Amino acid sequence: MRIKELSERTGVSARLLRYYEEQGLLTPRREENGYRDYDEPLVERVEQIRSLLGAGLTTEIIRAVLPCLAEAADSRYPAPDFVDRIRRERGRMAERHACLTKNLQAMDAYLAAIVKA
Incomplete structure (x- = not known):
């Protein structure tokens, strides 16, 4: 999906989505024309980022924690x-x-x- 659709589905502005990418929190695929292409699981990822930001975590900590949350069952x-x-x-x-x-x-x-x- 394009950035506009992700923005509409998550309620997060396209500007913030680009910022999350800049901070290493999101990694969309790039099409040949340079457009961002977001996979379906990134909808949940954006919601998780918003929740963690709302809880007071910084983007730096979120960047470090996100992979751990995805692999919480395999805690090493x-x-x-x-x-x-x-x-x-x-x-x-x-x-x-x-x-x-x-x-x-x-x-x-x-x-x-x-x-x-």
Whole structure:
């Protein structure tokens, strides 16, 4: 599929898709005329990238993590510093998750209180 279709299917602008390619997060095939051709699995890849960015990871970390996520069942990561970095990022994500959960609970309590009134 062309970049426009991928953009429409994922809700991500063509400009951002080109940026993801520049950052090494996406690798579309190139046709003879230079046009990008995106395979179907890249729709899910873009959604995964958006989710990881939304969780606060940088494109640098995402670039390192994406291959690992694809091969999670075959977990063999030899670089201890990389594993430590992923652990730290996971810890940061867990802290943000706890904060979001707390905020959601507070909003639910507020809504419940004002709906009764």
